[in-house]
Amino acid sequence: MEELAGYGNYIVSSLLTMGGIYAILTLGLNIQWGFTGLFNAGIAGFIAVGAYVFAILTKGPAAEHLGGYDLPLPLGAIAAMIVAAIIAWAIGKICIRLRSDYLAIATIGIAEILRLILKNETWATNGPRGISGVDKAFEWLPRPWGDIAFMVTILLTVLVIYLLLERAWRSPWGRLTTAIRDNEDSARAAGKDVETFRLQSFVIGAAIMGLAGAYLAQVQKFIGPDSTDPTTTTFLAWVMLIAGGSGNNRGAVLGAFLLWTVWSATQIVTGWLPQEIIVFGHPIENVPVRSTYLRIFLIGLVLQIVLQRYSAGILPETRPAVAGKSGKTGLEPGRTT
Amino acid sequence: MRKLLLAGAAALVAAGAQAGEIKVGSAGGFTGPIAELIAAVQTGRELAAKHVNEQGGLLNGDKMVLVIGDSACDSKAGVDAGTKLVNVDQVVAIVGPSCSGATLAMVQSVTIPAGVVNISDSATSPAITNLDDNDLVFRDAPSDAYQGVALAKYVLDSGVKTVAVTYSNDDYNAGLGKEFIKAYKEMGGTVAAEQVHEPNKASYRSEVATLGAAKAEALVLFAYYGSSGITIIRNSLETGAYTKFFGADGMVHEEIINQLGADALKDAAFTTSGADDTTGGWKAYMKVAKELEAPTAPYVPNAYDATFLIALAIEKAGAPDRSKISAALREVANPPGEIILPGEWAKAKRLIAEGKDINYEGATGSVDFDEHGDVPGIYSLNTVNPDGTFNVVLLK
Structure with a gap:
């Protein structure tokens, strides 16, 4: 019985909570890449901004870093989104006209600049040591209810963002961004202001990533420069979106939960391995330590399998039906270009 | 093959179900x-x-x-x-x-x-x-707070009253550097210059020039030997900014003697969180x-x-x-x-x-936990012998 409760706790506080945060992140990336074709390789920077803004604004006074504002947590999360959006707007103003591969290079650079600023402005962020003791929503509730309430909050956030994005996807705005993605020149020829829409999409996506950062700071109750390491933020979010199905909101959410489960649960399985395995007469020693690398390998393997078997992701993009009065609709599914 | 897999699975189950x-x-x-x-x-x-x-x-x-x-x-x-x-x-x-x-x-x-x-x-x-x-x-x-204090005390005890400090911008060295500066000032020393540096740069001449302009008696550096420590010492010696060095854990490796030579390091001393081998x-x-x-x-x-x-x-x-x-x-x-x-x-x-x-009483000392669950640190001092080896003594 205790074991079952243990698995339950693990599913709540790791698989669903962290999986949910990655789902928020992947949905943010889906607006930028899936909807509009903006290659943002600087996800880590926006998460970092969101996480630090949240931590600084909601914490009580501390000698090591800026703080003492003690704002209510929802306000902190909103501020995290706003600051991430403002920074994205400034970046977008400068680089949004760049073609996708150049935009990728620019955003990698900018994300690193953001991370280095956060690491070096010690008076505000406590530098490389990071901010400890971040407030977490519902932590005053007894265990495990606090964790459950927090997980429900995150899953509700995922649901709300998902519904809003589905709505946007079917709206004229969503159809226009896909038009820009698929053929920028023809969208421009149709008289659309391409830059403005690209900028809107970039800013909205970044604000959502900032929100994911605010949740990340709460889960860890700590935020430091290493917490937003690009491998487990930028890279992992891209794998999740591509595997799940770029351009499909359901795919983005599925990819996030699936890959986080692979990442996290691998270790439960490797924990069952014996100390030494004999493969065709060759003993392999120290298996538990070595097998910690398995999950990195498995992420790559999942991506390979998905890309081989489902080239457009597990749930490929489907064109939204154009709302017609007659009710019968449509463009054919799948990308046309 | 199939049999092998089955046998493996059976072994796994057996391993998982051991009693006690x-x-x-x-x-x-x-x-x-x-x-x-x-x-x-x-x-x-x-x-x-x-x-x-x-x-x-x-x-x-x-x-x-x-x-x-x-x-x-x-x-x-x-x-x-x-x-x-x-x-x-x-x-x-x-x-x-x-x-x-x-x-x-x-x-x-x-x-x-x-x-x-x-x-x-x-x-x-x-x-x-x-x-x-x-x-x-x-x-x-x-x-780290304890090592900072131990090093500050040693620097003052060896008669050095003003120092220039530089630390690598990572959580370990930056933290240690700050603890050192705090302790050194409290004990009456003067920090003439303080400079953060990013690791893995090819040259630290501009940082060393800034530090050298402060005209302190010695340079205290907190860095990993490979990513910046060796280069900073080399640049200091080349420009004549400093010849006397103090440092901590990250610097203690034979590689610094191999690269800089024992002669260049005759006035260098580094603390390590050591163990009392007595x-x-x-x-x-x-x-x-x-x-x-x-x-x-x-x-x-x-x-x-x-x-x-x-x-x-x-x-x-x-x-x-x-x-x-x-x-x-x-x-x-x-x-x-x-x-x-x-x-x-x-x-x-x-x-x-x-x-x-x-x-x-463990390998690392008495391991008596204080009210915070911390242990007091034991530190040893590493100096360089003329023959290119480290001389290690316990700091009391």
């Missing part, structure tokens, strides 16, 4: 930036568990099993590993994790709320000292740890002590009961009581059974 196991979490950065260091640390933890199991096991002969959790030196992975160890594996207590960031995240979000004791064998951030932890967070690696604990450890590849590698003795202490605490508590470990840990680690040295599990088990007090 007590699980202890072993968290650390098994992947990530310090993976090599942690592979050695894990051998120290495993050696302690082996000694326990060979000499009668825990409680009623139960086997002590270390369950690995990979905290990857990353706070996200630290939280994830902690959640798994506490909930899925239902460990009684946790040794680790290794990096300070992963430790801070794991203890605050997982182990403190769940009431699980953890002893980190290598997290040195001063932020861990004052956590609101219900007496659940311990460590047997000394806080104590009974250290001698006993060296005797029983012979089978390890690197018994004196960084934090390997700490790993042994931390694991051994958790075993003692479980034995003292009389049951694998999470809620009793914290109090039991203080009883077995701190005086009064009969001294237990590394490897002496059978003796400790007998004394506990007889209801006598014990006091573990």
Whole structure:
């Protein structure tokens, strides 16, 4: 019985909570890449901004870093989104006209600049040591209810963002961004202001990533420069979106939960391995330590399998039906270009 | 092939169902930036568990099993590993994790709320000292705050009253540098210049020029030898800015003598969080740890002590009961009581059974926890001999 409760706790506080945060992140990336074709390789920077803004604004006074504002947590999360959006707007103003591969290079650079600023402005962020003791929503509730309430909050956030994005996807705005993605020149020829829409999409996506950062700071109750390491933020979010199905909101959410489960649960399985395995007469020693690398390998393997078997992701993009009065609709599914 | 797989599966099931196991979490950065260091640390933890199991096991002969959790030196992975160890594996207590960031995240979000004791064998951030932890967070690696103080005292004692300080911008060196500056000023020294530097640059001439302009008596540098330390010393010598150097842990490696020469380093001194090789604990450890590849590698003795202490605490508590470990840990680690040295599990088990007090004296020192769950640091001073070797003396 205790074991079952243990698995339950693990599913709540790791698989669903962290999986949910990655789902928020992947949905943010889906607006930028899936909807509009903006290659943002600087996800880590926006998460970092969101996480630090949240931590600084909601914490009580501390000698090591800026703080003492003690704002209510929802306000902190909103501020995290706003600051991430403002920074994205400034970046977008400068680089949004760049073609996708150049935009990728620019955003990698900018994300690193953001991370280095956060690491070096010690008076505000406590530098490389990071901010400890971040407030977490519902932590005053007894265990495990606090964790459950927090997980429900995150899953509700995922649901709300998902519904809003589905709505946007079917709206004229969503159809226009896909038009820009698929053929920028023809969208421009149709008289659309391409830059403005690209900028809107970039800013909205970044604000959502900032929100994911605010949740990340709460889960860890700590935020430091290493917490937003690009491998487990930028890279992992891209794998999740591509595997799940770029351009499909359901795919983005599925990819996030699936890959986080692979990442996290691998270790439960490797924990069952014996100390030494004999493969065709060759003993392999120290298996538990070595097998910690398995999950990195498995992420790559999942991506390979998905890309081989489902080239457009597990749930490929489907064109939204154009709302017609007659009710019968449509463009054919799948990308046309 | 099929048979082989089936046999493998059967073996797995058998391994999972062994009776009389007590699980202890072993968290650390098994992947990530310090993976090599942690592979050695894990051998120290495993050696302690082996000694326990060979000499009668825990409680009623139960086997002590270390369950690995990979905290990857990353706070996200630290939280994830902690959640798994506490909930899925239902460990009684946790040794680790290794990096300070992963430790801070794991203890605050997982182990403190769940009431699980953890002893980190290598997290040195001063932020861990004052956590609101219900007496659940311990460590047997000394806080950087103590090394900063020890070095500041040594620098002043050797007659140097003004220094220029530079530190590498990573959590370890930057933190240590700040602690040093604070302690040095409090003891009456003057810091003429303070300069942060980014590691892995090809040249530090501009930083050295700034530091040199302050005209202090010596340069104190906190850096890893490979990523910036050697280059800074070389640039200082080339420009004549400084010839006298002080530093800490990250600088002590033969490579600095190989690259700079013993002559250039005749006025250099570096502290390391060392071990007192005159104590009974250290001698006993060296005797029983012979089978390890690197018994004196960084934090390997700490790993042994931390694991051994958790075993003692479980034995003292009389049951694998999470809620009793914290109090039991203080009883077995701190005086009064009969001294237990590394490897002496059978003796400790007998004394506990007889209801006598014990006091573990480990490889790393007395491991007496203070009210914050910290241990006092022991530091040694490394100077360079003319023949190109390090001369190591204990700082008292």
